[in-house]
Amino acid sequence: MTTLSYPFTESAVRALKAGEAVSIDGTVWTGRDRFHKHFADGGEIPVDFRDGALFHCGPVVVQDRSGAWRVVAAGPTTSVRENPYEPEFIAKSGVRLVIGKGGMDSRTLEACRKYGAVYLQAVGGAAALTARCVKSVPEVHFLKEWGAAEACWRFEMEDFRCVVAMDSHGTNLFAAVAESSAAQLKKLL
Amino acid sequence: MDCVSAIRELIVRTASTLPEDALAALQKARDAEEEGSSARMILETLLENAALAASSRTPMCQDTGTLTFFVPEDLRKVATREVICRAVAEATAQGALRRNTIDSVTGVSYDTNTAPGAPVIHFTDEPGRTISLIMKGGGSENMSAQFSLPDSSIAAGRDLEGCRLAILTAVQRAQGYGCAPGILGVAIGGDRATGYETAKLQLLRDLADESPDPALAALEKRVLAEANSLGIGPMGLGGKTTLLGVKIAAAPRVPASFFVTCAYLCWAARRGTISL
Numbered sequence: 001m002t003t004l005s006y007p008f009t010e011s012a013v014r015a016l017k018a019g020e021a022v023s024i025d026g027t028v029w030t031g032r033d034r035f036h037k038h039f040a041d042g043g044e045i046p047v048d049f050r051d052g053a054l055f056h057c058g059p060v061v062v063q064d065r066s067g068a069w070r071v072v073a074a075g076p077t078t079s080v081r082e083n084p085y086e087p088e089f090i091a092k093s094g095v096r097l098v099i100g101k102g103g104m105d106s107r108t109l110e111a112c113r114k115y116g117a118v119y120l121q122a123v124g125g126a127a128a129l130t131a132r133c134v135k136s137v138p139e140v141h142f143l144k145e146w147g148a149a150e151a152c153w154r155f156e157m158e159d160f161r162c163v164v165a166m167d168s169h170g171t172n173l174f175a176a177v178a179e180s181s182a183a184q185l186k187k188l189l
Numbered sequence: 190m191d192c193v194s195a196i197r198e199l200i201v202r203t204a205s206t207l208p209e210d211a212l213a214a215l216q217k218a219r220d221a222e223e224e225g226s227s228a229r230m231i232l233e234t235l236l237e238n239a240a241l242a243a244s245s246r247t248p249m250c251q252d253t254g255t256l257t258f259f260v261p262e263d264l265r266k267v268a269t270r271e272v273i274c275r276a277v278a279e280a281t282a283q284g285a286l287r288r289n290t291i292d293s294v295t296g297v298s299y300d301t302n303t304a305p306g307a308p309v310i311h312f313t314d315e316p317g318r319t320i321s322l323i324m325k326g327g328g329s330e331n332m333s334a335q336f337s338l339p340d341s342s343i344a345a346g347r348d349l350e351g352c353r354l355a356i357l358t359a360v361q362r363a364q365g366y367g368c369a370p371g372i373l374g375v376a377i378g379g380d381r382a383t384g385y386e387t388a389k390l391q392l393l394r395d396l397a398d399e400s401p402d403p404a405l406a407a408l409e410k411r412v413l414a415e416a417n418s419l420g421i422g423p424m425g426l427g428g429k430t431t432l433l434g435v436k437i438a439a440a441p442r443v444p445a446s447f448f449v450t451c452a453y454l455c456w457a458a459r460r461g462t463i464s465l
Contacts, residue, residue, distance in 0.1 A: 017228070019409075034296075051259040060251050062284035072284040073251040078328045078366050085328050101328075102366045104427060123234045124328070124424050125250040125457045128205075128242035136261040147298025148288045163227060163426070177427045178364055185361040188415050189344065 001161070007051035008096040011117040016164045018171035022120065024160040028053040028099070032077055034142070034150040036085035046141050047152060054131035056082060056100030058149030060127070061137065069137035071155070076101035079119070087111035104163050104175030112168050119166035121173075133160040139176035192267055195463055196276035196320065200256070201285045203322050203461030204248040207239045210396040211372075211433065211458040215239070218370055218423070218430035228428030235423070235456060246285075247354035250368075252326035253286040256308035257389070259321040264465060265312050268320055273310055274303040279404045309330070323393060329455040332367035334359040335384060338447040347447045349408055352377050353415075355449040360384045360416045360432065365425015368455035372434045373416075376450040377405075380438035384450035392454045398436075412437075419440045423456075433458075 004012060006026025016022065029047055040044055056114050059074035079086075079100030086104060089095065090111040098104070098117060101124040112118055122130065139154040164173045190198070207215075215236055222229035242249035256277065260268045278301040280286050289306045290299040299307070336355040338347045343358045345351035356375055363371070374391030376384045399406040413435045422428020433456065442448070 021230075058251060058287065060248055060253065060284055060287040073225065073248040073253075073287070075251045077252070078331065080366065102364070102370070121426065122363075122422065123231055123238070125252075125326075125455060126234050126238040127251040128247050128249055129234065129238040130244065131247070131251075132241075146296070147300070151297070153362070163230075165426070173427075174364070176423055177421055177425055181361050181421050181426075184419050185357060188357055188418070 004097070006053065007053060008053060010096070013096045013118055014116050014168050016118050016167055017169070018164050018167040018173050020164045021108040022162055022164060024053065024097070024162065025158055026156065027053050028155045028157050028160065030057045030059065030151070030153040030155065032056050032058055033081055034073070034146045035152055036082045036089065036186060038142075039089055040085045045093070050144060053097035053099060054089075054095050055155070056098070059131070059153060061148055069140065071134040071137060072153070074130045074134060074141045075125050075127035076122040078102045079104050083108060090115050090117050103172060109166050109170060109172050112166055113170050116168055118164055118168055120162035121165040122160070122162045122166050130160065133157045144157045192250065192272050192465065193276045193279065195465055196268065196273055197280050198277060199320065199322055199461055199463040200280040201246055203324055203459050204253055204285050205242045205246045206461070207243070207249065208458060208460055211456070212239060214396050214433040215370075215456060223427050226428065227426045228422045230338045231423040231426065248285060248287070249459070250326060250455070251287055252328060253289055254324040254326040254459070255330065256302075257323050257325070258308060258349060259308045260312050261317045261319060262313065263316055263318055264320060267465065270310055277302050277308055277385065317398070319462050321393060321460065321462045324459040325389075325392070326368070326455055326457065329367035329453045330369060332363040332453040333388070334362065334451050336449045338449060349404060352449050353408060353412060356412050356435070356451055357415055358397060359451040359453070361419055361421070363453055364421055365423070367419055367453040368457065368458050369425055370423055370430045370433050372393070372454040372458055373432055374452040375435065375437040375453065376448070377437065377439045378442035379448060379450070380442070380446060381448060383440055384448045385452060387438055387440045388450040388452035391438050392435045392452060392458070393460055396434040400437055402439070405439065409435045409437050
């Protein structure tokens with residue numbers, strides 16, 4: 001298994017191949033529907049994503065008496081909803097890892113190829129396990145405006161395991177399954 | 190235990206514990222996959238996650254979903270909307286539920302998870318003292334689908350064969366987006382609203398049971414086998430198990446309408462009961 005540590009360099013990301021398992025250490029930011037819409041509407045993003053990681057995730061978080069945040073459950077949300085926005089976000093932000101579930105479209109795949117990024121599949125719903133990988137939550141943006149599930153949380157993570165589902169060489173694992181299942185469906189109809 | 194505490198306990202337990210039948214189905218699915226395959230790795234992760242969530246009483250999935258309660262007639266005056274809402278707010282405050290309820294007009298979060306219409310509560314005509322709860326995540330809800338037959342795009346006519354084609358099409362379109370391997374509740378007939386209601390009610394059934402109607406029982410069995418031949422697999426990355434179960438029921442329809450409604454439930458089949 002390849003370990004990736006923040007900051008994620010272009011050469012480390014371009015070396016990844018679809019199907020490979022990876023373990024992520026360091027800073028990961030969450031951002032999902034509201035985040036992408038805000039970006040597309042020209043809103044300010046108060047986070048430097050250069051060589052960073054974006055996680056499509058709306059976590060369950062609780063605040064202790066000292067005001068520190070603790071993640072109780074965190075897993076990926078369905079990434080296709082961000083298809084309209086992700087290519088431009090990759091181009092403009094310099095993000096290297098996009099983490100979610102279900103994969104993304106050919107425009108995002110092309111952006112991964114062009115700018116040196118990958119799409120990682122986290123295991124959907126495995127939220128108790130993923131929460132254990134979040135060692136601290138030092139920062140949050142848009143909590144009041146968007147609520148906890150949509151806010152932009154900074155996770156400091158250790159050994160967060162994912163599979164490279166779309167690499168920077170034009171391979172998309174999901175597309176192959178979609179094609180073969182469509183062919184099989186035709187036989188059943 | 191007072192009623193608020195009992196319902197709060199039902200919520201915490203349902204969010205963190207997979208029912209035995211779903212757990213057994215996931216174990217069977219894992220054993221069917223080859224060592225070293227991504228399908229097996231994903232299923233092992235799901236089982237490990239389920240064990241951790243249950244032992245730590247934390248949510249197995251961060252999307253704690255739409256909460257739908259079924260309250261029997263005998264408990265109508267005890268488990269009132271006010272009592273259930275208080276339990277939901279308490280469970281949310283302690284981190285058993287995500288702040289998961291958004292005003293659709295303003296976009297503002299109802300941080301207690303209670304609002305007019307949330308949670309969903311069905312006060313049923315059933316006797317007894319058992320409250321049921323189902324928690325259904327948004328990712329799987331988005332993959333639910335309704336067909337109006339005849340549908341020429343999939344050559345589905347108004348018969349059980351047409352229903353089969355519609356259901357398989359829904360499964361193929363869902364790919365792994367709804368967190369496969371999922372469970373499909375299906376309604377044949379009804380109107381658009383009761384179709385979804387009937388389909389969702391099937392998700393409360395035990396995975397081992399079958400429809401009392403022999404024709405529907407046969408269809409359940411056939412569609413399950415055919416759906417699993419699609420090869421979509423856990424999380425859509427390929428594999429032998431795409432669905433853990435198919436549960437079909439029929440509802441009366443008007444002559445003009447023939448709906449087939451599929452309610453997709455993710456592998457995190459969170460259903461629970463508590464008897465007061």
